[in-house]
Amino acid sequence: MYFMLIQHQQWVLVHLHHRTKLPLMEQVNIQNMSDIKITSWNVRGLRRLIKLKQVINRIKQLKSKIIFLQETHLTMSDVKLVKNRWPGQVVHASYNNYARGVLILIHRTVPFQMIKTIQDPAGRYVIAQGNILSFAVNLVSIYGPNENNPKFFEDLFLTISTLQGSYIIGGDFNCTLNQTIDRSTGSDIYKTQTRQVINQYISDINLVEVWREQNPDKIEFSCQSGIHKSRSRIDYFLVSRELLSRIKKCQYDSIVISDHAAISLNVHIEKFTNNPINWRFQARWLQNPDFVKFVGEKIDNYFELNTDQTSASVRWEGFKAYIRGEILSFTSTKAKKQKKQIEILEKQIKLLELDLTTGDDQLKQSELLRLRTEYNKLSSDAAARNLLWLKQSYYDQGEKAGKLLAWRIKKMQSDRAINSIINSAGNLTVDPSEINDSFREFYQTLYKSECPQVSVEQETFLDQLQFPTLAEDSKKELDRDLTTEEISQAIKNINSGKAPGPDGFTSEFYKAFQEKLTIPLFKMYKEAYQNGTLPPTLRQAMITLILKPGKPPAERSSFRPISLMGVDTKILCKVLAKRLDPYISQLVHNDQNGFVPKRQGFHNIRRVFNIIYEKFDAKDTALLSLDARQAFDRIEWPYLFNVLPRFGFGTNFLKWIQILYTGPTASILTNNIVSKPITLERSTRQGCPLSPMLFILAIEPLAMAIRTHTDLSGIRIGEQQHRLALYADGLIVFLTKLSTSIPNLMQQIELFGQFSGYTVNDSKSSILFLNEDERLKSIIQTPFINAYEGFVYLGIKITPDVKTTVATNYDPLIREVKATLDRWMTMPISIIGRINMIKMNVLPRFLYLFQSLPLPPPKLFFDEVNNIFNAFIWNNKKSRLRLRLLYLPYERGGLKLPNLKWYYWSAQLRSAMFYFSTEIPPA
Template sequence: MAMYDRLLSTYQLVAFQETKFVKQDSIQTNEHFICSTDSGAQCFWSDTTSPIFNERHGVGLVLSSASPFQEVRDLTSSVCTSQLKNRYLLLQAKLGDDPVFTNVVYAPDEPSERGEFFRLLPTMFAGVDMDCSIKRIVVGDFNVTLDNYLDQKLPALHHPGTGREDLLAWLDALGLMDSWRHMNPDGRDYTSPKRKNRLDYCFLTVHLLQDHLDKVCHVRDRKWHTGDHIPVEFRLQAKIVPRGRPPPWRCPTWLLDDASVQDYLRISVNNLARRIKVFPGANPGCLLDEHKRADCIFLKRRWLELRDIDDRRASVLVEAVNDAQDLYNSTPTDATFEIVEQSKLLLKTHLEDVKARNQYKRFAADLQSSERATTHFFRPPQQDCMQSPITGFRGADGLITDDPTAIATGHRQFWGQLFQSPSPDLYDRRSATYQPLRLVEYLQDTKTRLSPTYVSMMDAPLTANDFYYAISTSKNGKAPGPDGLPIEYYKVDVHSWARIFEVIYDNQLHNGQMTKFQRRAHLSLLYKSGDRTLPANYRPLTLLNHDAKLGPKILSYRLRLVLPDLIHADQSGFIKGRSIRHSLLRFQDLQDFCKTHHNDACAVMLDFAKAFDSVLWPALDLVLHHFGFGSTFRAWIKTFYHHTSVSIMLNGSPGDPFVLGAGVRQGDPLSPGLFVLFIEPMMNFLRARFSDRGILVDGSCEPHLLLAFADDCTGLLKDMEDADGFLGLVNDYSTAAGLRLNVDKTSVMPFSHRVSRSKLDNLRATSPFKVLGVTDTVKLLGILQGSTITADERFCHILLKLRARCAIWKYRARTLRGKIVLLQSIILPLLWYTASVTCFTATMLKNVDVIIRNFISGVNTDSDSASPGKFSKDWIYTCISQGGLGLTPVKEFIQAMHLKSLGDAISATCNHCAAPRWMTPALSLFSMAMGSQGAGFDILYAVVKGKWDYLPDFWFSTLRLWTDLHMSFGSSDWKAFSQTAPFWNNFNLLFGSTRRPLVKLSKNNSLLMDHDLFRQQDFVDISSSYATSGFLDTLLDVNDFSRSASKTLFIRQIIPRLNLLTFHDSPLFGPVFPPMVESARHGWRFGDQFVTDMSNKDFVHLLLEACPDPKIPNLRLRQLDIADFTPTDNMWNFKYGLDRHVLPVAADVKYRL
């Protein structure tokens, strides 16, 4: 498998000669190893067409997952004759829109057989139009030379009938040329086992040869398995990308684990610490830059010494063997033969030593890292992560150029203009402006200010303790900046670096800019979607040096503490305690609310063009000053940004640098916080002028007008006729602040399918923005939304992604437990985000269960039905302590996420004594559903069963589950809060054998409900006492009863029942919370754990405990001839503990038995 790993990680097309399979199992074994290395690889073997299996001949072709070939078909059977059997392979594929034919050939050794073999090679294929535009690739061992002098070590006369003429005729018929000879017209290099002849070729059609061939060579320094020929390596590119500047060197993290390197770096940094002095005119930043330069030189030299040391030694020995063999072939003497044997012995000894060490490493990796949640086990299973080169640029005139210089220039001008670069050659392209006077006017709508305490905290000096925190908490493995130094470099001696950076940063603040190296960055372009030739379809990620990110990280931590007090609750992006999931629930609840209150309501989904990159620094400073940030914090922002220069990374090479003049750098830890501060005044501006057009729900003092996650802002309007006015205000503020609204991607979505069609048509006719119909869908924060969208429609594309990911990871795990790890960590997480805000359906659960079972069984996950498998499906979900595989059931995990959202709402209400804003639409729906039986969180007491009007599917299923759990496991302190607990529908007050709530006992209950009496506190508020017979006699009108005795009977029956909620002799007096939120404070818990403290994992455990005891499948003990054996209670845990000390495969075999 190691050979396939090296091959498929390097090459996209690999042709094999003399596969010599002895049986069908050999093919399956090799395909398993190949797919374990690259799960997307495609394998083709001549033995499939010619199943001879005589351990002779055989050719094969493997395409890696990164291969550009599409729709690959094996045509061998349609052209194969008896003479070509097991020696020939023909594939048809598509490369873009063009057909490509790939041939793998292994010609006979016997000269007399070659002529007929070559004559039988096909030139015409049934059903294929063989025009001149077809591309062909032909590779293989042809066992014949094409030139007496250049292709043979000992020139000799050519003997007709040995196949050369027939081969040349076939090549001419297909328009093929020798690619190696094309690149090396006078070269003499030989690939045969004895290095006397060139017998291995790569033939290409003229179009491929001239326009796409980048490299072809003989690989003399590598040996693959038992091969004795010199391999031919060639590289085709869609467009030849000229080599630019060499990519910057990056220090590998393994180098920093070397003991000698660590010793050197510790001594080096201590020397730097002694050299840095603080005095007038000192420049410690220069010392830092020179120190890092010197360390980089040392690290690179050490890297050159240590990198691939075994492979480089093997290459030297292979080359020595080849040279010795060439010498012996030209001068066959005992001395030269001895040289050959000695060189082979050295190579063999080295390879055996490497093999032994690798086997030990693989054993250790298998024991410690395989089949469990480790970086090694989660390494990418496919080789499709190779970067796609940028080979074209579409200019403003619409023309596409493939000239590398023009591409680099076009990207530099585009991004330089976007970032408002002050570089001399780009200065004239600066076009973005803002209007400071209008912006200052609009900022007056923002009333929040930073408190003096927070101002002092934000302006406090950056200390060594701060830098120690920043370095030690930075994640390993992150891409470095231009200096190539990873964060692990600074972690070698965190204490010394922390003291050094305290001095460096303080000095740079006084200088007004960072050090020379810290001001440099690379701009990595991440492709999003659409036309690859348009630079607007890429996302710029700024790769800063790690030491330049430490200060911003410290300030971002401080900023995180103050943002909740400055930013309105409508913004949930990058604010501590706020969640994107809560924003989505709020949106969905508002949509459900509007379906019954505002049929013409709509959502206006704004899209700002390159929002992060368009922030103008003077405008940002105005906003920060308005919020009350001190001069030191604002000076830090200017210091970080001043004169920062970036080089665009195109095809791995940095371009000419340009200076940034705008934007909050994506990749900077401080940027998210700065951006939400910058965008917040726009939202306050809109609230001040358009708040009355928002959606007002019961229990909320402020209409819902906006919903935002960073730059994804959405307007919420109760009438779509106001959409144009709303967008006009957005444009006004955008002009003042220097932002630009993307008209093409801004859309308006009606909330209800009962929307006025005339309003919809009028808006579509007058607005330049996209107006959706009632059946259209759009993504909001990554979740499909629409007027009529269903849960199954949301999950449909998720299921496709699940199946695709199963196919990619199909071959990684070799054990059942390994497959469970992949399901939990890699595959099923695709489902959780959508499922966290969507009510699951039976269809979805069935489909996911089929995918899980088929993945574990190792069969096709695209199937609509589950494979029976080798064991009962119950073992998949049975817990490990009972002998199962322990996969968390999908249904319970989704339910736990839903309960966690309800728990978050309860927790936030308890902490802030008011319902969180994202929950107020849901509380309004709860009140509507309960009617006169309660309000808001009172639904926590309700027996939620049957059909409830106004209650959305998400909350209905969640509250029904809440009811069931509390009736089984709940132990809330409701008695302590009985005075404020609702009594009409309360699962603590159920009567009769049918366990009915109080509201179901008498039709006269509505007479009390009409007076809004649904808790004892309501009686206390009116009469200063609990409910009494006298009070009810006065309150109720006898005319509302059929006769006076009915009134008396009703009072006599209802008073004892209400008294069940009175646990004190007299009522408690004092301030109470609003009815909408009071019940959230009633100490809800399950067992000993309060709901406010429960995590998603805790809810999962609760749900699994609530499930009926799972049916544990019977062990097949009779088949093992141990039918009398009875497992002990602790047996499975004990065995599982022992399995940690054996190879996972061995444990899996034992488990399967």
């Protein structure tokens, strides 16, 4: 890689050596292992957004992972301001007015499993009891009373003493513990009883005041009182004595932003790794004209100096490493300049604070005041700039039904931390490294091929099927050479706001510099086609895990793997997917409604209900809902490449597919830990634009075999026999003559699975007998669940009696929507924002029911939902406008509130339209 760069411009080599972290997924962090920094700080109010941003920026500078904050002045509803900005858990106790208030912030990289919380209704303390890995701990944030109040501390310590585990107690105690040296005025004669109680309980429950333990004779103050012209040390950490050996250092920082210093300590936790987050391009820099100009010039310079004399693939790989270094250089220079200013001011402030511990010098006091003012100005200016950008984004799109509003809603939901998992030995582990290793082992096994060669059984199975094939002109269209126009269009159409692949470059970066990157991408793709393989970073992916709804979180199979591929790989996949899109419906039967243009999932659902209605209580008749085990992840590549030519794909298009599936690797991302790469030998990767269409082509031969098998009896209605309905891997089979049909069906599926990788999860598959007596006493034994009350298909509850279908589906959804809107009720969002939340999150849920169920909603449905909407829009206060006015468009004085009755009518007309507007109506 380096020879090309040396012969053109030697200084580029420096950047590449500096960024030897190119394959980010292979990094294993060995720094900061086992240490968690905990900080306690009285912030004197967080209600102003600039102040909140200042405090969060300060926490980032301190690199703290667990933070105790006091005097937040936040009410219960205000705490959402913090939750929306803090990446992790937030535990709080608030008072009923803008006073007191305490918080505990736990960063998402800390594997803290919450057991319970205790919140003081007076807003003076909050306790989070839980585990960090196998370490049981109670985190306590305290804001002590200003007056002499020993009973408060008696009650608090008695509460704490009942909790199992070690204690880390931090906060503003509003009381000195050493009356002779903890106050600048000399002996402290105030709060004697409170001091005695605190010291007594420190002794009784075996606590230690960490800073004083490490600095027995040192004089230092944590609070500056401008009113009383005095300084005192009233902010402490009290920890269980057995933790003392784990604590490396405890220190006060400068008194800035607030009139209290933050106090921090580092706790050693075995097996805890504080992993760095992989680099990711920040789209906000594209709002900076200087940055856009700088990067644009660097791109031009790179490709002018690194010409076609070298490999296009090597040139592209070198470009990504080079431009990442330049971006880091630009952004870090800006950040370092401000950081250096702040660090200099901090040092000066700290030195003056220490000088003033021995006496009051008015000149030094004035200089200290000046430095703190300068520090606060720098800090607040930075916060204001960030908020200005954020507010502009919110002004542009924040309360529209877009990504920022979705982000605000999702921030209220839990994050993706995986706190424990059952490993392959059947043991529960909480160690993040062991969790990551366990998932790596799981996916290495899952993605290892079980059928590496084309078998005789495979050929026999496929040869007996009649495959639809592409027309010659369609084949030529798919086989034509790649063009720069296609690449440019794919960049424009690729979704924004998505997580990047391992290289960190987002789609926003490609869109911003599309004109400069299209030609280099084109040349790289062209060379990759000639070589039969993509460059190394285009073959890499990061697998992130999403817990499937309703699945046990300790099971590895409960998570859906999403491949985060590089945008440069996605662009190529997008081009190929767009080419294939117009022709996929010619190759896939109309009973497959997943990922095919002009086909919808609700076609299958309506078809199921129509069959149940027509054959109500029919004997020897059943619906079989089959759950495929990790269907996308198990597709065997030798089988896939045997099937695709049978559909008539040409040599060039097939070669592109083979290139994409040559030598891919993936690393597993859990709890911010990235595993070593594994080699993929099978699967159609979830997250790739092309994968859905490849999957439905791979599953189509099974559907063909079921449709044409002579010993499988479907359900006949009129002239048509119904045998199956598919939505991607969601398969329902309609059967009669069950004693022969079911064994023959299972034989076909088992044979197909031997070479394709497709397997059925019997314990999650359901059989619904349409005859009630047969549901009570099955006429045939199967390994499937007897769905006496029905089963769920594509999110809809299928019931054996259509009379119960409406209530079964609508009633739970109404309750769910009401609970959701009640939970969002207190969010600080305008009426327009609330209506857009309804449009974005609530309307799609009801619209899906309207489209899927061929039956009208409950009689009082519209009135009930309108009442729920009214309460949410007006925040449980009296409505000021009637809903019929809110339904109107903006130009007529309305706010475009969705009228559910109109949407219902529209959905019914649209469903009918599909049957009359296509040559082949939905199955």
